[in-house]
Amino acid sequence: MSMEIINGGVTAPKGFEAAGIAAAIKYENRKDMAMICSTVPAVVAGSFTTNVVKAAPVLWDMDIVKNNETARCVVVNSGIANACTGQQGMEFCRKTAEKAATLLGIKEKEVLIGSTGVIGMQLPLERIEAGINLLVKEKNSSLIAGTNAAEAIMTTDTKMKQAAVTVTVGGKTVTIGGISKGSGMIHPNMCTMLAYVTTDVLITKELLTEAVNEIVADTYNMISVDGDTSTNDTLLVFANGQAGNPLISKKNEDYQMFKDALYYINEYLAKMMAKDGEGATTLIEMQVIGATTKEEARLLAKSVVGSSLVKAAVYGRDANWGRIICALGYSGADFDPDKLKLCFESAAGNIMIYEDGCGLDFDETKASKILSSDEVVIKVDMKMGDAAATAWGCDLTEDYVKINADYRS
Amino acid sequence: MSMEIINGGVTAPKGFEAAGIAAAIKYENRKDMAMICSTVPAVVAGSFTTNVVKAAPVLWDMDIVKNNETARCVVVNSGIANACTGQQGMEFCRKTAEKAATLLGIKEKEVLIGSTGVIGMQLPLERIEAGINLLVKEKNSSLIAGTNAAEAIMTTDTKMKQAAVTVTVGGKTVTIGGISKGSGMIHPNMCTMLAYVTTDVLITKELLTEAVNEIVADTYNMISVDGDTSTNDTLLVFANGQAGNPLISKKNEDYQMFKDALYYINEYLAKMMAKDGEGATTLIEMQVIGATTKEEARLLAKSVVGSSLVKAAVYGRDANWGRIICALGYSGADFDPDKLKLCFESAAGNIMIYEDGCGLDFDETKASKILSSDEVVIKVDMKMGDAAATAWGCDLTEDYVKINADYRS
Numbered sequence: 001m002s003m004e005i006i007n008g009g010v011t012a013p014k015g016f017e018a019a020g021i022a023a024a025i026k027y028e029n030r031k032d033m034a035m036i037c038s039t040v041p042a043v044v045a046g047s048f049t050t051n052v053v054k055a056a057p058v059l060w061d062m063d064i065v066k067n068n069e070t071a072r073c074v075v076v077n078s079g080i081a082n083a084c085t086g087q088q089g090m091e092f093c094r095k096t097a098e099k100a101a102t103l104l105g106i107k108e109k110e111v112l113i114g115s116t117g118v119i120g121m122q123l124p125l126e127r128i129e130a131g132i133n134l135l136v137k138e139k140n141s142s143l144i145a146g147t148n149a150a151e152a153i154m155t156t157d158t159k160m161k162q163a164a165v166t167v168t169v170g171g172k173t174v175t176i177g178g179i180s181k182g183s184g185m186i187h188p189n190m191c192t193m194l195a196y197v198t199t200d201v202l203i204t205k206e207l208l209t210e211a212v213n214e215i216v217a218d219t220y221n222m223i224s225v226d227g228d229t230s231t232n233d234t235l236l237v238f239a240n241g242q243a244g245n246p247l248i249s250k251k252n253e254d255y256q257m258f259k260d261a262l263y264y265i266n267e268y269l270a271k272m273m274a275k276d277g278e279g280a281t282t283l284i285e286m287q288v289i290g291a292t293t294k295e296e297a298r299l300l301a302k303s304v305v306g307s308s309l310v311k312a313a314v315y316g317r318d319a320n321w322g323r324i325i326c327a328l329g330y331s332g333a334d335f336d337p338d339k340l341k342l343c344f345e346s347a348a349g350n351i352m353i354y355e356d357g358c359g360l361d362f363d364e365t366k367a368s369k370i371l372s373s374d375e376v377v378i379k380v381d382m383k384m385g386d387a388a389a390t391a392w393g394c395d396l397t398e399d400y401v402k403i404n405a406d407y408r409s
Numbered sequence: 410m411s412m413e414i415i416n417g418g419v420t421a422p423k424g425f426e427a428a429g430i431a432a433a434i435k436y437e438n439r440k441d442m443a444m445i446c447s448t449v450p451a452v453v454a455g456s457f458t459t460n461v462v463k464a465a466p467v468l469w470d471m472d473i474v475k476n477n478e479t480a481r482c483v484v485v486n487s488g489i490a491n492a493c494t495g496q497q498g499m500e501f502c503r504k505t506a507e508k509a510a511t512l513l514g515i516k517e518k519e520v521l522i523g524s525t526g527v528i529g530m531q532l533p534l535e536r537i538e539a540g541i542n543l544l545v546k547e548k549n550s551s552l553i554a555g556t557n558a559a560e561a562i563m564t565t566d567t568k569m570k571q572a573a574v575t576v577t578v579g580g581k582t583v584t585i586g587g588i589s590k591g592s593g594m595i596h597p598n599m600c601t602m603l604a605y606v607t608t609d610v611l612i613t614k615e616l617l618t619e620a621v622n623e624i625v626a627d628t629y630n631m632i633s634v635d636g637d638t639s640t641n642d643t644l645l646v647f648a649n650g651q652a653g654n655p656l657i658s659k660k661n662e663d664y665q666m667f668k669d670a671l672y673y674i675n676e677y678l679a680k681m682m683a684k685d686g687e688g689a690t691t692l693i694e695m696q697v698i699g700a701t702t703k704e705e706a707r708l709l710a711k712s713v714v715g716s717s718l719v720k721a722a723v724y725g726r727d728a729n730w731g732r733i734i735c736a737l738g739y740s741g742a743d744f745d746p747d748k749l750k751l752c753f754e755s756a757a758g759n760i761m762i763y764e765d766g767c768g769l770d771f772d773e774t775k776a777s778k779i780l781s782s783d784e785v786v787i788k789v790d791m792k793m794g795d796a797a798a799t800a801w802g803c804d805l806t807e808d809y810v811k812i813n814a815d816y817r818s
Contacts (some may be wrong), residue, residue: 002634053738063578084734084746086766119731120768229739231731308717309813316814322528322640325493329462330638337462338495359529397814398807404718404727405805 001260002267009162012023012177013200013280015039015242019139020152023131025079025124026117031152033128034076035135036196037104041070042240043205044112045212047220049233051167055083055197057113058234060093063276066110067234073107074196076114076131078181083231085120086246092123099129103136114194116155116232116243139295150179153194155340156403157182169254169262172245174201176258178265182273193220195235195269201258202241203248207391210258212237219263219270222391224306226276237262272306274392279399283375284314286391290382296333297389303331304378307395314376315395319344319367321353324378339383346373411577412670414766418571420555421586422450422609424651426549429561432535432540434488435526438559442537443485446513446543447607448570450479451649452614454621455520456629458642464492466522467643469502474645478614481515483605483645484500484541485523487590492528492640501532508538512545523603525590525641527566559588562603565812566591573793576670578663581654583610587674591634591682596615597623602629604678610667611650612657620668622753628672628679631707631800633715634686646671680751683714684784688808693723693782695759695800699791705742706791706798712740713787723785724804728753728776733787749794753783 011018016038023033046065048058064071075096082089091374097111104111139145150162164177180195212235222233248254275283286304291297307327313320321342329337338357342348349369351362370376410464425447432442455474457467473480484505491498506520513520548554555586559571574584589604621644630646650656659662684692695713702705713719716736722729730751738746747766752759757779779785
């Protein structure tokens, strides 16, 4: 693939503007509102939390993505989640969209909304409206503007997350950029993941939606920090067609090129969320091969990165393979424990741990050294079939507990 | 119910002997082998881990419980789990049973086996055999002997767990006693729960099995410490008929009396395991009422006690209801968030937190005080139907992480 990684985020593609500003929604002196706009109508695809309890902005966005062909803008605040806020919360969404639409000269239903933060509080509408005034004034297409937006959606993430790539589609350079915020719940009640991706590719809404659904299953849905699925999880992908490529309306080579690049951006954003999990010191990448079906491969990989005991063992740099075999065992997938093959890999080397139903007599010191890297790969071959999947998580540390036991403030 | 709580454990019922001794299976200077015997053949029912990876003793016991009408004895070691030990592990089970059977003058297939401890190591067969010699010599029907057995199955539990009750069945006093060990994984690779219950009731194997299956679903299967289902989980219930009651072979009043008492013992043992979870300071009891079905009530209750964020909030004595609503939301059960009612209760009082889709303006200091008890009840009314379920868990503390990140030793 002729993909190239470039600087920037959501403003890297043509025809997108962004801004990130401080609006004092819940805390002073930090950026807490962001806006991303397309200069022309963009087809939009999305993926949302499966939690029965959905925040008001999630319901607002789901309606637009389902019923409207295009949208123009997303407005995000990272102070208050607007979840468990009843009818009033929905009305605040509408008023937020109305304010942005009026200033931008677009329709209310062209404005999507994102929120993350404290559950149960109502939005301070005046501050939101003042924030939108400022966002509309500040928004521009510079890379800095995209970075400002990436910073403004952070809650307690320790690192800003953005990425951009170019790829040649139908002879034209197509750019994809994205930002995300992860699972830093340092202030309890903060909600989990938001991700926004922009691209100037010209593609039908139908195919964009299909690509997004496929990619979400292998990226965002394969990360776990603590197993708690938030009320606000949202991914939105905007495609505004400004790259001038021939319209992608079939699953041809152009589609595949674009989808691979879109996958890269989303996998990167998802991995960075796992790596920046609350209190984490190490990214755990669990690679499963040789599973019977793709679905079972996913179950197996997710079960291991979701195991508190595996996560604590990685934090302790302890090659405690019994816990990994145990987590595979309760994943819900069927397999023969006597066939398994397991090894660890990182920048510090690799080591075979388990084979044919028994642990090997490996060098514990070497294994511990391998587990001391900031990215650790656990590879398991189920030897049952040809299906594979990868999941990402992070280690479990005392800091995770400290962060989440702190009284709300 | 005319049930009475009495002293003792597995030796409280007539016709049972026990012993607990130090056999240096993995660590010196601690009791690590136990034996419980019935003086006559006893019908036996069991429940075992659903993990695909099953330890050798689990496979051994499953075969006996399925294919044999009665058994006489269980031999337990708490040093090495005999899990992931392949064919050699199965052979060590057979040799353990053979040794005990020879000394006791019973059949090999009348001897059940329990193991908990390090995964992946092979048993030191000579020490096991020496231990059996000592157990057979020491075993007797005193209450102290039952307590010794309760102590010998502990791994890193902080408290010994046993209980006994009497109940009048068909004009006769029937006694039920039990011991269990919980989820103290202070030494990584230790495995989770073992529970052994004895009773002198006369009952058919079929009805005993049915009662046990029903009870397990509402007791052991409703506790969670860290969501990791071990390779060794085992419950065995022995009924030797020495109480002299009329045989229970129908679901009559006698059956109900006995089942209620059996439920009490198992719920007690299960709760004590949750309360003594690794690093725990508080038992969390999650009561769900008003659910659509029993199955949904269970899903909802278990989802909350399994949530790392809820567990950390309870540790922080933080009435962080958003996390509870969120955990209900991703449980897999369907409901209307706008109908929910939620309150907290403990020895320190009770407080209403959430109603009709919105958080109430409650006294945070009072709520925090309620959460500071060593047993906290969270009650939720789904207002969807008549089904109810209760689950038990514990708070998540820095000690849980410390315990499980420690290098194996």
